[in-house]
Amino acid sequence: MPKENTEQQWYVMRDLKRRNAKEPAYKQLQESGVKVFVPMKWQLVIRKGKKVREEVPFIQDLLFVCDSRQHLDPIVEKNRTLQYRWLRNTYREPMTVSDSEMEKFMFAISQSESPRYYLPEEITPQMYGRKIKIIGGSLNGYEGALITKKGSKSRWLLIEIKDCLAAGVEVLPEYIQFV
Template sequence: METGKAVPGAEIADQRQWYVMRDLKRCNAKLPAYKLLGDMKIEIFTPMVWKLVVRQGKRTLQRVPFMQDLLFVHERRRILDPIVERIGTLQYRFLRDGHRSPMTVDDTEMNRFMQAVASSENPCYYTPGEVTPDMVGRSVRIIGGPFNGLEGRLQKMQGARTRRLFVELPNLLIVSVEVQAEFIELLKK
Protein backbone atom coordinates (compact mmCIF):
# COMPACT_ATOMS: atom_id res chain seq x y z
CA MET A 1 0.00 0.00 0.00
CA GLU A 2 1.24 3.45 -0.90
CA THR A 3 1.78 5.91 1.90
CA GLY A 4 0.92 9.58 1.88
CA LYS A 5 -2.29 9.17 -0.15
CA ALA A 6 -5.64 9.90 1.36
CA VAL A 7 -8.21 7.15 1.48
CA PRO A 8 -11.06 8.10 -0.93
CA GLY A 9 -13.92 9.61 1.04
CA ALA A 10 -11.87 10.02 4.22
CA GLU A 11 -11.81 13.81 3.91
CA ILE A 12 -15.61 13.84 3.55
CA ALA A 13 -16.05 11.64 6.64
CA ASP A 14 -14.07 14.17 8.67
CA GLN A 15 -16.18 17.22 7.70
CA ARG A 16 -19.38 18.19 9.48
CA GLN A 17 -22.23 18.16 7.00
CA TRP A 18 -26.00 18.35 7.13
CA TYR A 19 -27.12 14.78 6.45
CA VAL A 20 -30.72 14.09 5.50
CA MET A 21 -31.91 11.16 7.60
CA ARG A 22 -34.96 9.00 8.23
CA ASP A 23 -36.46 8.00 11.56
CA LEU A 24 -38.54 4.86 11.12
CA LYS A 25 -39.94 4.87 14.65
CA ARG A 26 -43.69 5.16 15.09
CA CYS A 27 -45.14 8.63 15.56
CA ASN A 28 -46.07 7.80 19.18
CA ALA A 29 -42.58 6.56 20.13
CA LYS A 30 -41.37 7.90 23.46
CA LEU A 31 -37.86 8.64 22.18
CA PRO A 32 -37.83 9.58 18.48
CA ALA A 33 -34.46 10.01 16.77
CA TYR A 34 -34.50 13.81 16.94
CA LYS A 35 -34.79 13.66 20.75
CA LEU A 36 -32.26 10.82 21.05
CA LEU A 37 -29.66 12.63 18.92
CA GLY A 38 -30.38 15.91 20.73
CA ASP A 39 -29.72 14.17 24.05
CA MET A 40 -26.37 13.04 22.58
CA LYS A 41 -25.56 16.74 21.95
CA ILE A 42 -25.63 16.25 18.18
CA GLU A 43 -26.92 19.24 16.22
CA ILE A 44 -30.23 18.37 14.57
CA PHE A 45 -33.07 20.18 12.82
CA THR A 46 -36.55 18.76 12.55
CA PRO A 47 -39.30 20.91 11.01
CA MET A 48 -41.99 21.10 13.70
CA VAL A 49 -45.69 22.05 13.57
CA TRP A 50 -48.43 22.46 16.16
CA LYS A 51 -50.96 19.64 16.00
CA LEU A 52 -53.96 18.60 18.06
CA VAL A 53 -53.09 15.20 19.57
CA VAL A 54 -55.32 12.85 21.56
CA ARG A 55 -53.49 11.12 24.43
CA GLN A 56 -55.35 9.02 26.97
CA GLY A 57 -58.64 10.53 25.85
CA LYS A 58 -57.49 14.15 26.26
CA ARG A 59 -56.91 16.53 23.37
CA THR A 60 -53.76 18.63 23.68
CA LEU A 61 -51.83 20.90 21.37
CA GLN A 62 -48.29 19.60 20.81
CA ARG A 63 -45.29 20.39 18.64
CA VAL A 64 -44.67 17.38 16.41
CA PRO A 65 -42.46 16.80 13.36
CA PHE A 66 -44.02 18.00 10.07
CA MET A 67 -42.81 14.79 8.43
CA GLN A 68 -42.44 11.99 10.94
CA ASP A 69 -39.48 10.36 9.24
CA LEU A 70 -37.47 13.46 8.22
CA LEU A 71 -34.62 14.99 10.16
CA PHE A 72 -31.40 16.82 9.37
CA VAL A 73 -28.26 15.99 11.32
CA HIS A 74 -25.12 18.17 11.36
CA GLU A 75 -22.20 15.92 12.18
CA ARG A 76 -19.21 14.04 10.78
CA ARG A 77 -19.96 10.82 8.93
CA ARG A 78 -17.43 8.87 10.99
CA ILE A 79 -19.37 9.82 14.14
CA LEU A 80 -22.81 9.17 12.62
CA ASP A 81 -22.07 5.77 11.06
CA PRO A 82 -21.71 3.89 14.40
CA ILE A 83 -24.91 5.53 15.69
CA VAL A 84 -26.82 4.50 12.56
CA GLU A 85 -25.48 0.95 12.91
CA ARG A 86 -26.57 0.79 16.55
CA ILE A 87 -30.06 2.31 16.07
CA GLY A 88 -31.95 0.16 13.58
CA THR A 89 -34.69 2.73 12.99
CA LEU A 90 -32.30 5.55 12.01
CA GLN A 91 -31.15 5.62 8.39
CA TYR A 92 -29.46 7.92 5.92
CA ARG A 93 -31.54 9.06 2.95
CA PHE A 94 -29.58 8.18 -0.17
CA LEU A 95 -29.19 9.85 -3.55
CA ARG A 96 -30.42 7.82 -6.48
CA ASP A 97 -26.99 7.75 -8.07
CA GLY A 98 -26.28 4.03 -7.89
CA HIS A 99 -23.51 4.55 -5.33
CA ARG A 100 -25.59 4.77 -2.11
CA SER A 101 -24.29 8.27 -1.42
CA PRO A 102 -26.03 9.87 1.58
CA MET A 103 -28.08 12.97 0.84
CA THR A 104 -26.57 16.16 2.22
CA VAL A 105 -27.64 19.79 2.29
CA ASP A 106 -25.18 22.63 1.81
CA ASP A 107 -24.47 24.53 5.06
CA THR A 108 -25.51 27.86 3.49
CA GLU A 109 -28.86 26.50 2.25
CA MET A 110 -29.57 24.77 5.55
CA ASN A 111 -28.73 27.87 7.59
CA ARG A 112 -30.94 30.01 5.33
CA PHE A 113 -33.83 27.55 5.75
CA MET A 114 -33.40 27.34 9.53
CA GLN A 115 -33.18 31.16 9.76
CA ALA A 116 -36.48 31.45 7.90
CA VAL A 117 -38.17 28.93 10.19
CA ALA A 118 -36.75 30.45 13.39
CA SER A 119 -37.77 33.98 12.38
CA SER A 120 -41.36 33.05 11.61
CA GLU A 121 -44.18 32.67 14.11
CA ASN A 122 -46.19 30.44 11.81
CA PRO A 123 -44.15 28.66 9.15
CA CYS A 124 -46.12 26.51 6.69
CA TYR A 125 -44.29 23.50 5.30
CA TYR A 126 -44.81 21.87 1.92
CA THR A 127 -43.31 18.94 0.10
CA PRO A 128 -42.08 19.81 -3.42
CA GLY A 129 -45.05 17.95 -4.97
CA GLU A 130 -47.56 20.07 -3.03
CA VAL A 131 -46.41 23.38 -4.51
CA THR A 132 -47.97 23.91 -7.92
CA PRO A 133 -46.82 26.53 -10.47
CA ASP A 134 -49.99 28.59 -9.90
CA MET A 135 -49.01 28.99 -6.20
CA VAL A 136 -45.63 30.54 -7.04
CA GLY A 137 -45.25 34.25 -7.79
CA ARG A 138 -42.42 36.70 -8.42
CA SER A 139 -38.79 36.26 -7.44
CA VAL A 140 -37.90 38.59 -4.58
CA ARG A 141 -35.15 39.55 -2.16
CA ILE A 142 -35.92 40.62 1.38
CA ILE A 143 -34.17 43.83 2.44
CA GLY A 144 -34.45 44.44 6.17
CA GLY A 145 -36.21 42.78 9.05
CA PRO A 146 -35.59 39.27 10.37
CA PHE A 147 -35.40 37.78 6.86
CA ASN A 148 -32.84 40.28 5.55
CA GLY A 149 -30.95 38.88 2.57
CA LEU A 150 -33.25 35.93 1.91
CA GLU A 151 -34.21 35.33 -1.70
CA GLY A 152 -37.09 33.26 -2.89
CA ARG A 153 -40.44 33.33 -4.60
CA LEU A 154 -43.59 34.92 -3.26
CA GLN A 155 -46.55 32.67 -2.57
CA LYS A 156 -49.67 33.66 -4.53
CA MET A 157 -52.64 33.88 -2.21
CA GLN A 158 -55.98 35.15 -3.53
CA GLY A 159 -57.26 38.12 -1.52
CA ALA A 160 -54.63 37.83 1.22
CA ARG A 161 -53.23 40.98 2.81
CA THR A 162 -50.14 39.20 4.04
CA ARG A 163 -47.19 38.28 1.84
CA ARG A 164 -45.51 34.91 2.20
CA LEU A 165 -42.10 33.86 0.91
CA PHE A 166 -41.19 30.34 -0.19
CA VAL A 167 -37.76 29.22 1.05
CA GLU A 168 -36.71 25.86 -0.38
CA LEU A 169 -34.37 23.00 0.36
CA PRO A 170 -34.30 21.71 -3.23
CA ASN A 171 -36.17 18.42 -3.75
CA LEU A 172 -36.75 18.02 0.00
CA LEU A 173 -38.88 20.62 1.71
CA ILE A 174 -40.33 24.09 1.25
CA VAL A 175 -41.34 26.52 3.99
CA SER A 176 -43.61 29.50 3.50
CA VAL A 177 -43.01 32.40 5.92
CA GLU A 178 -44.80 35.69 6.37
CA VAL A 179 -42.85 38.78 5.29
CA GLN A 180 -43.60 42.49 5.59
CA ALA A 181 -44.46 44.10 2.25
CA GLU A 182 -42.09 47.05 2.84
CA PHE A 183 -39.08 44.67 2.96
CA ILE A 184 -39.81 43.06 -0.43
CA GLU A 185 -37.62 43.94 -3.39
CA LEU A 186 -38.74 42.48 -6.73
CA LEU A 187 -35.97 40.83 -8.75
CA LYS A 188 -35.79 41.05 -12.50
CA LYS A 189 -36.69 37.89 -14.37
Protein backbone atom coordinates (compact mmCIF):
# COMPACT_ATOMS: atom_id res chain seq x y z
CA MET A 1 0.00 0.00 0.00
CA PRO A 2 1.24 3.52 -0.70
CA LYS A 3 2.22 5.57 2.32
CA GLU A 4 -0.63 8.05 1.79
CA ASN A 5 -3.22 5.27 2.31
CA THR A 6 -1.86 4.15 5.67
CA GLU A 7 -1.09 7.59 7.10
CA GLN A 8 -3.67 9.24 9.37
CA GLN A 9 -4.91 12.64 8.26
CA TRP A 10 -8.03 14.80 8.43
CA TYR A 11 -10.47 14.07 5.60
CA VAL A 12 -13.37 16.36 4.75
CA MET A 13 -16.44 14.17 4.35
CA ARG A 14 -20.17 14.43 3.94
CA ASP A 15 -23.11 12.55 5.35
CA LEU A 16 -26.15 12.40 3.09
CA LYS A 17 -28.58 11.26 5.81
CA ARG A 18 -31.59 13.41 6.63
CA ARG A 19 -31.52 15.95 9.46
CA ASN A 20 -33.81 13.85 11.62
CA ALA A 21 -31.81 10.62 11.24
CA LYS A 22 -31.46 8.78 14.55
CA GLU A 23 -27.86 7.70 13.84
CA PRO A 24 -25.96 10.27 11.76
CA ALA A 25 -22.56 9.19 10.42
CA TYR A 26 -20.57 11.28 12.92
CA LYS A 27 -22.17 9.38 15.83
CA GLN A 28 -21.55 6.02 14.18
CA LEU A 29 -17.91 6.90 13.51
CA GLN A 30 -17.38 8.13 17.08
CA GLU A 31 -18.86 4.90 18.46
CA SER A 32 -16.46 2.88 16.31
CA GLY A 33 -13.49 4.79 17.76
CA VAL A 34 -12.72 7.12 14.84
CA LYS A 35 -11.73 10.71 15.66
CA VAL A 36 -14.45 13.01 14.27
CA PHE A 37 -15.03 16.78 14.41
CA VAL A 38 -18.40 18.29 13.50
CA PRO A 39 -18.97 22.05 13.83
CA MET A 40 -22.02 22.33 16.11
CA LYS A 41 -24.48 25.11 16.95
CA TRP A 42 -27.29 25.47 19.48
CA GLN A 43 -30.83 25.35 18.12
CA LEU A 44 -34.33 25.15 19.57
CA VAL A 45 -36.08 21.97 18.41
CA ILE A 46 -39.44 20.49 19.32
CA ARG A 47 -39.24 17.07 21.01
CA LYS A 48 -42.49 15.44 22.14
CA GLY A 49 -44.32 18.77 21.94
CA LYS A 50 -41.78 20.72 24.01
CA LYS A 51 -39.11 23.14 22.88
CA VAL A 52 -35.66 21.85 23.77
CA ARG A 53 -32.27 23.52 23.22
CA GLU A 54 -30.13 21.03 21.36
CA GLU A 55 -26.70 20.98 19.74
CA VAL A 56 -26.98 20.25 16.01
CA PRO A 57 -24.45 20.31 13.15
CA PHE A 58 -23.89 23.78 11.64
CA ILE A 59 -23.75 22.28 8.16
CA GLN A 60 -25.82 19.12 8.06
CA ASP A 61 -23.58 17.12 5.74
CA LEU A 62 -20.09 18.34 6.81
CA LEU A 63 -17.76 16.33 9.02
CA PHE A 64 -14.01 16.06 9.47
CA VAL A 65 -12.61 12.58 10.08
CA CYS A 66 -9.07 11.76 11.23
CA ASP A 67 -8.02 8.32 10.05
CA SER A 68 -6.16 6.54 7.25
CA ARG A 69 -7.64 5.92 3.81
CA GLN A 70 -6.93 2.23 4.35
CA HIS A 71 -9.29 2.19 7.36
CA LEU A 72 -11.87 4.69 6.01
CA ASP A 73 -12.42 3.22 2.52
CA PRO A 74 -14.19 0.04 3.78
CA ILE A 75 -16.40 2.17 6.08
CA VAL A 76 -17.34 4.47 3.18
CA GLU A 77 -18.09 1.49 0.91
CA LYS A 78 -20.31 -0.10 3.57
CA ASN A 79 -22.16 3.12 4.46
CA ARG A 80 -23.71 4.50 1.25
CA THR A 81 -24.60 7.88 2.78
CA LEU A 82 -21.02 8.64 3.88
CA GLN A 83 -18.81 10.12 1.16
CA TYR A 84 -15.49 11.89 0.74
CA ARG A 85 -15.58 15.48 -0.46
CA TRP A 86 -13.44 15.60 -3.58
CA LEU A 87 -11.09 18.35 -4.71
CA ARG A 88 -12.19 20.09 -7.87
CA ASN A 89 -10.31 19.54 -11.13
CA THR A 90 -8.69 16.34 -9.86
CA TYR A 91 -9.45 12.68 -10.34
CA ARG A 92 -10.78 11.24 -7.07
CA GLU A 93 -8.47 13.13 -4.75
CA PRO A 94 -10.24 13.69 -1.40
CA MET A 95 -10.15 17.03 0.38
CA THR A 96 -7.82 16.98 3.38
CA VAL A 97 -6.88 19.44 6.10
CA SER A 98 -3.43 19.51 7.70
CA ASP A 99 -3.18 18.31 11.30
CA SER A 100 -1.85 21.65 12.54
CA GLU A 101 -4.62 23.66 10.84
CA MET A 102 -7.32 21.33 12.17
CA GLU A 103 -5.94 21.26 15.73
CA LYS A 104 -5.67 25.06 15.73
CA PHE A 105 -9.26 25.41 14.47
CA MET A 106 -10.69 22.90 16.98
CA PHE A 107 -8.82 24.49 19.90
CA ALA A 108 -10.05 27.98 19.01
CA ILE A 109 -13.64 26.73 18.73
CA SER A 110 -13.38 24.98 22.10
CA GLN A 111 -12.28 28.25 23.74
CA SER A 112 -15.45 30.08 22.70
CA GLU A 113 -18.89 29.57 24.22
CA SER A 114 -20.66 30.44 21.00
CA PRO A 115 -18.46 30.54 17.91
CA ARG A 116 -19.98 31.97 14.75
CA TYR A 117 -19.51 29.74 11.72
CA TYR A 118 -19.33 31.06 8.17
CA LEU A 119 -19.35 29.36 4.80
CA PRO A 120 -16.62 30.61 2.43
CA GLU A 121 -19.19 32.44 0.26
CA GLU A 122 -20.64 34.26 3.30
CA ILE A 123 -17.38 36.05 4.06
CA THR A 124 -17.33 39.34 2.21
CA PRO A 125 -14.35 41.69 1.80
CA GLN A 126 -16.24 44.22 3.95
CA MET A 127 -16.20 41.78 6.89
CA TYR A 128 -12.42 41.55 6.94
CA GLY A 129 -10.95 44.02 9.36
CA ARG A 130 -7.31 44.60 10.15
CA LYS A 131 -4.80 41.80 10.59
CA ILE A 132 -4.34 40.99 14.27
CA LYS A 133 -2.29 38.78 16.54
CA ILE A 134 -3.54 37.58 19.92
CA ILE A 135 -1.11 38.28 22.78
CA GLY A 136 -2.00 36.45 26.00
CA GLY A 137 -5.05 34.47 27.00
CA SER A 138 -5.95 31.01 25.77
CA LEU A 139 -5.53 31.94 22.08
CA ASN A 140 -2.01 33.35 22.55
CA GLY A 141 -0.14 33.47 19.24
CA TYR A 142 -3.16 33.12 16.96
CA GLU A 143 -3.14 35.40 13.91
CA GLY A 144 -5.97 36.30 11.61
CA ALA A 145 -8.37 38.98 10.53
CA LEU A 146 -10.59 40.96 12.85
CA ILE A 147 -14.22 40.51 11.83
CA THR A 148 -16.21 43.68 11.77
CA LYS A 149 -19.97 43.35 12.10
CA LYS A 150 -22.12 46.45 11.90
CA GLY A 151 -23.58 47.34 15.30
CA SER A 152 -21.49 44.83 17.25
CA LYS A 153 -19.22 45.94 20.08
CA SER A 154 -17.59 42.52 20.36
CA ARG A 155 -14.27 41.73 18.70
CA TRP A 156 -14.10 38.52 16.69
CA LEU A 157 -11.05 36.72 15.29
CA LEU A 158 -11.67 34.93 11.99
CA ILE A 159 -10.16 31.43 11.83
CA GLU A 160 -10.45 29.61 8.51
CA ILE A 161 -10.12 26.15 7.05
CA LYS A 162 -9.36 26.96 3.42
CA ASP A 163 -12.26 26.37 0.98
CA CYS A 164 -14.34 24.70 3.67
CA LEU A 165 -15.39 26.65 6.71
CA ALA A 166 -14.54 29.67 8.83
CA ALA A 167 -15.38 30.57 12.40
CA GLY A 168 -15.46 33.79 14.35
CA VAL A 169 -14.20 33.50 17.90
CA GLU A 170 -14.78 36.30 20.39
CA VAL A 171 -11.58 37.81 21.82
CA LEU A 172 -11.07 40.40 24.52
CA PRO A 173 -9.72 43.78 23.31
CA GLU A 174 -6.77 43.71 25.73
CA TYR A 175 -5.34 40.64 23.95
CA ILE A 176 -5.47 42.16 20.45
CA GLN A 177 -2.30 43.47 18.80
CA PHE A 178 -2.63 44.97 15.32
CA VAL A 179 -0.08 43.64 12.82
